[in-house]
Amino acid sequence: MAITNQIALLFSLLFLICIQNSASVSTESDVLLSFKDSIDDPLGLLVSWSNSTTNHHCNWTGVTCIATKDVLSVSSLNLQSLNLSGEISATICDLPNLFHLNLADNLFNQPIPLHLSQCGSLETLNLSNNLIWGTIPNQISQFESLRVLDFSRNHVEGMIPGNIGLLQRLRVLNLRNNLLSGNVPSGISNLTELTILDLSENPFLVSEIPSGIGKLLKLEQLLLQSSGFHGAIPDSFMDLKSLSTLDLSQNNLTGVLPQSLELVSLRKLVSFDVSENKLFGSFPNGVCDAKGLTTLSLHTNSFTGLVPDSSITGCLNLERFEIQDNGFSGDFPDGIWSLPKIRLIRAENNRFTGKIPESISMAKQLEQVQIDNNTFISKLPLGLGQVKSLYKFSASVNGLYGEIPNNFCDSLVMSIINLSHNYLTGPIPELKRCRKLVSFSLADNNLVGEIPHSLAAFPVLTYLDLSQNNLTGSIPKELQNLKLALFNVSFNDLSGEVPQSLITGLPASFLQGNPGLCGQGLPNSCGGTKSKHEVAGLSKLVSVIISLALSLAIVILAVGVYITYRSSKKSTQMGVWRSVFFYSLRVTEQDLLVAMDDKAARGSGGAFGKVYIINLPSGENVAVKKILNFESQSLKTLKAEVKTLAKIRNKNIAKILGFCYSSDALILIYEHLQKGSLGDMIAQPDFKLPWDDRLRIATGVAQGLAYLHQDYVPHLLHRNVKSTNVLLDENNEPKLTGFALDRIVGEAAFQSSVLSASSGSCYIAPESGYCKKATEQMDTYSFGVMLLELVTGRGADEHIESGDGEFLDIVKYVRRKINITNGAIQVVDPKISNSSSQQTILQALDIAVRCTSVAPEKRPPMCEVVRALQSL
Ligand SMILES: *[C@@H]1O[C@H](CO)[C@@H](O)[C@H](O)[C@H]1NC(C)=O
Ligand SMILES: *[C@@H]1O[C@H](CO)[C@@H](O)[C@H](O)[C@H]1NC(C)=O
Ligand SMILES: *[C@@H]1O[C@H](CO)[C@@H](O)[C@H](O)[C@H]1NC(C)=O
Ligand SMILES: *[C@@H]1O[C@H](CO)[C@@H](O)[C@H](O)[C@H]1NC(C)=O
Ligand SMILES: *[C@@H]1O[C@H](CO)[C@@H](O)[C@H](O)[C@H]1NC(C)=O
Ligand SMILES: *[C@@H]1O[C@H](CO)[C@@H](O)[C@H](O)[C@H]1NC(C)=O
Numbered sequence: 013m014a015i016t017n018q019i020a021l022l023f024s025l026l027f028l029i030c031i032q033n034s035a036s037v038s039t040e041s042d043v044l045l046s047f048k049d050s051i052d053d054p055l056g057l058l059v060s061w062s063n064s065t066t067n068h069h070c071n072w073t074g075v076t077c078i079a080t081k082d083v084l085s086v087s088s089l090n091l092q093s094l095n096l097s098g099e100i101s102a103t104i105c106d107l108p109n110l111f112h113l114n115l116a117d118n119l120f121n122q123p124i125p126l127h128l129s130q131c132g133s134l135e136t137l138n139l140s141n142n143l144i145w146g147t148i149p150n151q152i153s154q155f156e157s158l159r160v161l162d163f164s165r166n167h168v169e170g171m172i173p174g175n176i177g178l179l180q181r182l183r184v185l186n187l188r189n190n191l192l193s194g195n196v197p198s199g200i201s202n203l204t205e206l207t208i209l210d211l212s213e214n215p216f217l218v219s220e221i222p223s224g225i226g227k228l229l230k231l232e233q234l235l236l237q238s239s240g241f242h243g244a245i246p247d248s249f250m251d252l253k254s255l256s257t258l259d260l261s262q263n264n265l266t267g268v269l270p271q272s273l274e275l276v277s278l279r280k281l282v283s284f285d286v287s288e289n290k291l292f293g294s295f296p297n298g299v300c301d302a303k304g305l306t307t308l309s310l311h312t313n314s315f316t317g318l319v320p321d322s323s324i325t326g327c328l329n330l331e332r333f334e335i336q337d338n339g340f341s342g343d344f345p346d347g348i349w350s351l352p353k354i355r356l357i358r359a360e361n362n363r364f365t366g367k368i369p370e371s372i373s374m375a376k377q378l379e380q381v382q383i384d385n386n387t388f389i390s391k392l393p394l395g396l397g398q399v400k401s402l403y404k405f406s407a408s409v410n411g412l413y414g415e416i417p418n419n420f421c422d423s424l425v426m427s428i429i430n431l432s433h434n435y436l437t438g439p440i441p442e443l444k445r446c447r448k449l450v451s452f453s454l455a456d457n458n459l460v461g462e463i464p465h466s467l468a469a470f471p472v473l474t475y476l477d478l479s480q481n482n483l484t485g486s487i488p489k490e491l492q493n494l495k496l497a498l499f500n501v502s503f504n505d506l507s508g509e510v511p512q513s514l515i516t517g518l519p520a521s522f523l524q525g526n527p528g529l530c531g532q533g534l535p536n537s538c539g540g541t542k543s544k545h546e547v548a549g550l551s552k553l554v555s556v557i558i559s560l561a562l563s564l565a566i567v568i569l570a571v572g573v574y575i576t577y578r579s580s581k582k583s584t585q586m587g588v589w590r591s592v593f594f595y596s597l598r599v600t601e602q603d604l605l606v607a608m609d610d611k612a613a614r615g616s617g618g619a620f621g622k623v624y625i626i627n628l629p630s631g632e633n634v635a636v637k638k639i640l641n642f643e644s645q646s647l648k649t650l651k652a653e654v655k656t657l658a659k660i661r662n663k664n665i666a667k668i669l670g671f672c673y674s675s676d677a678l679i680l681i682y683e684h685l686q687k688g689s690l691g692d693m694i695a696q697p698d699f700k701l702p703w704d705d706r707l708r709i710a711t712g713v714a715q716g717l718a719y720l721h722q723d724y725v726p727h728l729l730h731r732n733v734k735s736t737n738v739l740l741d742e743n744n745e746p747k748l749t750g751f752a753l754d755r756i757v758g759e760a761a762f763q764s765s766v767l768s769a770s771s772g773s774c775y776i777a778p779e780s781g782y783c784k785k786a787t788e789q790m791d792t793y794s795f796g797v798m799l800l801e802l803v804t805g806r807g808a809d810e811h812i813e814s815g816d817g818e819f820l821d822i823v824k825y826v827r828r829k830i831n832i833t834n835g836a837i838q839v840v841d842p843k844i845s846n847s848s849s850q851q852t853i854l855q856a857l858d859i860a861v862r863c864t865s866v867a868p869e870k871r872p873p874m875c876e877v878v879r880a881l882q883s884l
């Protein structure tokens with residue numbers, strides 16, 4: 013530490029020397045440029061900082077000017093979040109009117125830039141969230157003009173120097189989340205202008221709270237949480253009359269709360285948090301004198317005594333009330349339940365008695381109640397069901413009695429109910445409205461009657477514990493349909509057959525203590541009787557399954573709750589279409605969906621749904637491919653993949669214009685060319701394209717493929733080269749479409765659909781059957797087949813009579829023919845074979861034959877194919 017201190021000092025000395033040596037630069041724009049010189053700007057976000065006459069420096073990124081004596085002068089530099097690094101140079105101090113310097117959220121990796129104290133006007137220095145290291149030197153006091161100093165979220169270490177007290181103008185001092193250590197110096201009490209003091213999240217700051225803190229009369233926010241503060245909270249707190257936020261949580265503070273906090277005085281408090289310390293004594297009775305109080309958190313301490321109703325009723329703005337894990341006793345204050353803004357009540361693990369009053373219905377914002385492990389002796393009020401915002405109600409281990417009211421679960425957002433270990437009687441009511449219920453525990457009560465069938469209708473119910481009651485009847489079969497992770501009905505009086513999946517598979521079922529239950533694997537089988545031996549074996553098996561299932565259940569419950577939470581957030585988006593257009597299409601996804609009717613459908617469509625040709629209002633045609641049931645990639649991945657493909661710019665690759673997606677379908681929009689596909693053209697009986705055009709098509713397709721294979725980053729494979737995936741414009745310039753679908757739908761889905769649909773097609777390279785990995789050579793093979801189509805004028809699907817009564821696909825047919833003398837010329841399309849270009853046609857045929865070699869390594873790479881075709 014001493015060494016870093018010295019290094020820091022050395023650095024600052026060096027900087028001071030630099031300042032003195034730097035010739036005084038003339039204009040402010042020169043100053044800015046020379047400041048920029050020492051900064052690394054990897055993203056080029058300071059590109060506007062340049063010596064041009066057209067862009068005044070006051071208009072440069074992050075620069076703000078003021079007018080002084082009719083001259084514009086830089087007053088503020090805000091360069092936060094630009095990924096800047098390098099050196100913060102003192103030349104900046106040559107700006108005479110620089111008041112604010114914000115370099116937060118960058119990557120400056122250096123000691124505290126003391127040399128900036130040369131900036132005579134500097135009021136704000138914000139270096140939050142960089143990589144600043146080293147200690148705070150005593151010379152920090154040189155920053156005389158500073159009002160705001162923010163070094164938060166860096167690696168500043170060592171003690172806070174007493175000299176910091178000399179920064180008498182300081183209003184904001186933020187040293188949060190550093191590695192400071194030692195004692196907080198008493199000098200800090202000299203900072204009488206401070207409104208915000210944040211020393212939180214410095215775990216090595218093992219210190220008492222200096223008693224001089226009470227001198228900071230203007231303090232509004234005192235944030236000391238999650239550091240190492242110990243000892244008592246000083247009495248001088250009573251003087252902090254302006255305090256609105258006090259956070260002392262997660263320290264090692266002991267003793268009682270000072271009188272001032274307990275009984276009055278801090279009337280401006282909005283948030284009061286002393287949780288997770290070792291405080292004791294009584295509840296701060298006067299705390300609600302602060303009318304604006306929204307958060308009161310005393311949890312996880314050793315407070316005892318009563319919480320008088322009168323101490324709480326004044327808190328009309330209270331939202332969070334957390335006093336759990338203490339030793340409070342006596343009647344729980346009724347007034348809490350009807351506070352108009354209350355959202356969270358946590359009082360579990362105390363010794364409270366009392367009732368839950370009907371007036372709880374007035375708590376219109378109440379979301380969460382946790383009062384487990386107390387001695388509430390109460391019925392469940394009807395008013396509880398009227399709280400429509402209630403999400404969690406947990407009151408296990410209390411003295412609740414009486415019947416569960418029918419409206420109990422009327423809150424539509426209710427997710428977690430725990431009423432276990434109480435004295436509730438009567439039947440379980442039919443719960444209908446709380447469709448978000450995830451966890452429902454009524455264990456260890458005196459409930460009677462049957463398990464309601466309606467429970468099976470809760471879509472996300474994951475945890476159901478009805479054990480230790482007096483329930484009768486059978487287990488509803490419909491419960492099998494739930495994705496339960498835990499199902500505990502042990503120790504009831506249930507009877508009848510247990511649904512098979514509740515016995516054998518997940519969930520972890522707990523059925524013991526119900527002698528009337530029967531089923532395969534249970535001690536009682538429903539039909540006949542089984543030998544003792546068999547039963548013992550089975551029950552052993554069952555217990556193994558159960559213990560396995562139990563461990564799984566815990567994991568699944570956690571995951572389940574998480575997923576449910578996420579999906580409940582997402583559910584609003586289900587079935588909703590979203591679109592990303594890379595070109596302005598002036599259509600909505602609705603227009604597209606409507607237009608995708610049978611009239612627009614083309615071709616068989618393949619396994620991934622049909623292709624539709626749609627005429628846009630602009631007169632343009634687009635090809636739309638709808639993909640259903642693809643692998644459930646995350647939408648983010650999906651978007652990223654489509655965007656990767658959409659970025660391809662090559663004259664022989666059809667553009668992806670955009671895509672629409674919903675939770676279960678994807679619509680890809682491609683450009684469509686007027687002439688349609690080569691495949692369609694070849695299939696026509698009067699196909700008679702001249703050879704020059706055919707050659708142009710072949711060359712273009714080869715170029716497109718070569719681009720995908722070698723030039724585009726990331727390198728792509730087409731994986732579905734065929735003549736129907738080659739579109740033609742009016743000049744017969746080809747464009748490849750339908751490429752790289754595997755990246756969008758996922759490999760498994762691609763294999764099981766695209767590939768399996770074309771299995772047996774002669775476009776597929778012979779090694780595809782046994783090679784797991786797709787290769788460029790496979791694309792080359794398919795290209796060769798397409799080239800054969802062009803040369804022979806026959807479609808790849810055609811089976812050609814070979815002359816000896818056999819029907820062969822195009823590849824086999826050509827191979828057989830070219831082995832006989834003059835055979836080659838026989839396979840050439842007669843419509844072009846008489847032309848003067850016979851020689852080039854035969855050369856093209858030769859290329860096609862090489863591309864369709866059985867051995868992949870004999871096939872030429874596509875770039876070579878391009879060259880060969882171009883030379884024809
Ligand atoms: C900016 O331009 C001015 C005149 O156009 C010139 O005097 C000055 O040296 C230039 N500054 C830099 C840093 O290039
Ligand atoms: C800044 O740019 C705006 C327009 O972009 C222009 O009107 C203004 O005059 C410029 N300011 C200076 C000081 O050049
Ligand atoms: C900024 O830097 C961080 C850390 O080096 C890096 O993770 C991040 O990607 C960078 N941001 C950009 C936009 O490059
Ligand atoms: C410093 O900048 C960060 C990032 O913008 C900001 O969150 C923080 O509030 C600033 N600090 C002060 C004291 O204004
Ligand atoms: C507090 O400030 C006074 C002057 O206002 C100064 O004399 C004294 O030394 C300072 N105390 C500390 C501990 O910095
Ligand atoms: C609190 O003090 C105890 C010893 O009294 C120590 O072991 C513990 O680490 C301290 N905790 C914190 C957060 O400082």
Ligand SMILES: *[C@@H]1O[C@H](CO)[C@@H](O)[C@H](O)[C@H]1NC(C)=O
Nearest residue numbers: 338339360361362363385386
């Ligand atoms: C129940 O609360 C008491 C304090 O009243 C506490 O000592 C005990 O540990 C709590 N039980 C559980 C399971 O948390």
Ligand SMILES: *[C@@H]1O[C@H](CO)[C@@H](O)[C@H](O)[C@H]1NC(C)=O
Nearest residue numbers: 384408409430432451453475
């Ligand atoms: C319900 O409360 C009991 C007793 O406090 C506890 O053991 C159990 O884990 C709770 N159940 C759930 C699902 O939180």
Ligand SMILES: *[C@@H]1O[C@H](CO)[C@@H](O)[C@H](O)[C@H]1NC(C)=O
Nearest residue numbers: 455456479480500502503522
């Ligand atoms: C199921 O309920 C019984 C009886 O309440 C209890 O003993 C057992 O621990 C419970 N099992 C689980 C996993 O909650």
Ligand SMILES: *[C@@H]1O[C@H](CO)[C@@H](O)[C@H](O)[C@H]1NC(C)=O
Nearest residue numbers: 437438458459460481482505
């Ligand atoms: C529940 O069953 C137990 C034992 O079978 C019995 O003692 C108790 O009275 C029953 N309670 C109710 C409310 O039926």
